[in-house]
Amino acid sequence: MKLLEGKNVIITGASRGIGKGIAQVFAQHGANIAFTYASSEGPALELEKELTDAGVKAKAYKSNAADFKQSQELVDAVNKDFDSIDVLINNAGITKDNLLMRISEDDFDKVIEVNLKSVFNMTKAVQRTMLKQRKGSIINMSSVVGVKGNAGQTNYAASKAGIIGFSKSVALELGSRSIRCNSIAPGFIETEMTGALNEETVQNWRDGIPLKRGGTPEDVANACVFLASDLSAYITGQTLNVDGGMLT
Numbered sequence: 001m002k003l004l005e006g007k008n009v010i011i012t013g014a015s016r017g018i019g020k021g022i023a024q025v026f027a028q029h030g031a032n033i034a035f036t037y038a039s040s041e042g043p044a045l046e047l048e049k050e051l052t053d054a055g056v057k058a059k060a061y062k063s064n065a066a067d068f069k070q071s072q073e074l075v076d077a078v079n080k081d082f083d084s085i086d087v088l089i090n091n092a093g094i095t096k097d098n099l100l101m102r103i104s105e106d107d108f109d110k111v112i113e114v115n116l117k118s119v120f121n122m123t124k125a126v127q128r129t130m131l132k133q134r135k136g137s138i139i140n141m142s143s144v145v146g147v148k149g150n151a152g153q154t155n156y157a158a159s160k161a162g163i164i165g166f167s168k169s170v171a172l173e174l175g176s177r178s179i180r181c182n183s184i185a186p187g188f189i190e191t192e193m194t195g196a197l198n199e200e201t202v203q204n205w206r207d208g209i210p211l212k213r214g215g216t217p218e219d220v221a222n223a224c225v226f227l228a229s230d231l232s233a234y235i236t237g238q239t240l241n242v243d244g245g246m247l248t
């Protein structure tokens with residue numbers, strides 16, 4: 001069953017990893033997809049072709065989610081190209097891990113800008129469109145690290161916890177217009193972001209997860225399908241853990 005037939009979706013940071021997985025699964029559910037990338041133009045154009053070949057409308061945009069003006073321009077372009085925006089998925093994110101003792105001011109600021117300010121930029125940019133439509137679903141990619149904290153990731157944890165507070169506040173502000181806003185807190189999802197870790201560390205992570213495996217981009221994408229579709233019409237302001245039971 002196609003759960004997102006004809007819905008127009010923006011996904012930030014879909015040139016690889018979780019964002020790419022969301023784009024692929026959403027296309028299978030009939031969604032039209034506008035997606036962004038920061039610098040991976042080749043992979044982004046390949047994905048645009050793959051999605052178009054799958055029979056949906058798709059377009060890649062180079063846009064820095066941390067930049068307020070670029071986010072506004074992106075949404076203007078998507079509105080022109082796609083006519084409406086039903087779903088926004090704020091997925092773009094980076095890590096710059098270090099112990100507090102060693103972390104630089106620049107690495108703290110960068111992570112907050114790309115991970116958290118981007119969510120403000122994009123949500124503010126789509127707000128007018130969704131208010132006019134009197135409907136919309138916004139899904140923000142937090143992390144179990146934002147819920148629980150993690151040594152060596154003060155910047156990342158602060159950005160991801162900030163996303164949860166921001167999302168709950170948007171849910172309260174926009175609920176009366178049928179605009180929903182939820183967060184997803186993925187656990188250990190095996191992508192390039194986690195590829196930087198050595199195999200022993202990865203195996204330790206897997207062993208500690210109740211479902212005994214790392215997650216896949218598709219695992220996260222399927223949760224996004226639920227929150228984007230009308231199946232979740234009465235759900236807003238929530239954080240959905242997609243973590244194999246890690247935080248249980």
Ligand code: NAP
Pocket residue numbers: 012013014015016017018019036037038039040041063064065066091092093094114141142143144185186187188189190191192193194
């Ligand atoms: P990834 O493989 O590193 O991919 C990151 C994506 O974000 C890429 O498409 C990248 O584009 C894009 N991006 C980076 N900076 C950007 C910017 N300033 N503006 C626009 N796009 C930008 O990461 P991932 O593992 O798929 O993670 C996706 C999201 O899930 C992130 O928010 C991450 O924090 C969150 N998450 C991941 C895990 C995990 O275990 N992997 C767990 C919890 C939460 P380019 O290719 O052009 O650089």
